[in-house]
Amino acid sequence: MALNARVANSKIVAVHISKVYTAKKREMIAMRDINIEILRNEFVGIVGPSGCGKSTLLRLLAGLDEPSAGVVQLNDKVLRGPGPDLGMVFQGYTLFPWMTVEKNIAFGLTIKKLPRERIKETVDRYLAIIGLTQFRSYYPKQLSGGMKQRVAIARALANSPEVLLMDEPFSALDPQTKSSMQLLLRQIWQLEKPTILFVTHDIEEAVFLSQRVYVMSSRPGTIKANELIKLPNERTLDLKDTPEFIAIRRQIEAILHDDDGD
């Protein structure tokens, strides 16, 4: 794939980025020479073994940390720190416990000082999308894990971030809730086409959600493959049982497990 940062359509680009951590006076290469490119409106997955640097990569792309070498560009400009253009959803539930569901979703919009009517409109729309309209006045502690994660996703999307970076957001959920969250996220993407980069251990999840999947090697993480997921745009959960889906899933599993440990 062309890695020309000037490709008009590219939203976020990492060019030859590496990350070296120093702990107890010893250097540890967490990630080496990573090149990735996410196009506008694209849904891209990243899979890789535990400790290969997936969260590190997301933090660099979010501007929360700096690469030891290489650059990250957002909209053709070098990223110099975190900003409102990037939304993050983490594995844990990171809602504000003292705010209601509604206030949590409105948070970013309130900070931006948008007109009250605009905020209400947006919050109402996302409450409907995530199916929690009746829970608008609840506090996070009154919600289930899946409900909290739906609110976290709505809060990130309501802010209309340039890119939504998601780090294993569903890994703590039970299998059934996880599947319905996958379906919901894919439906939101179909509807609103946000640019999404989604990190997961779960190959099935990455294949179901993404248009394209990067496969990382074990530490120090490098990009082993960049696989186009040739599946229909309209996706329902039964797609996971089709021969086409299974073939793609196995192909990615094979790439992932063909790890010579370099």
Ligand SMILES: Nc1ncnc2c1ncn2[C@@H]1O[C@H](COP(=O)(O)OP(=O)(O)OP(=O)(O)O)[C@@H](O)[C@H]1O
């Ligand atoms: N702040 C830090 N200081 C030192 N080392 C770190 C730091 N953050 C991460 N690392 C190391 O970098 C490597 C990659 O960590 P990272 O969390 O990015 O992996 P990961 O792919 O997200 O793993 P998992 O799938 O388990 O979440 C690990 O060996 C980890 O110990």
Ligand SMILES: [Mg+2]
């Ligand atoms: Mg991680």
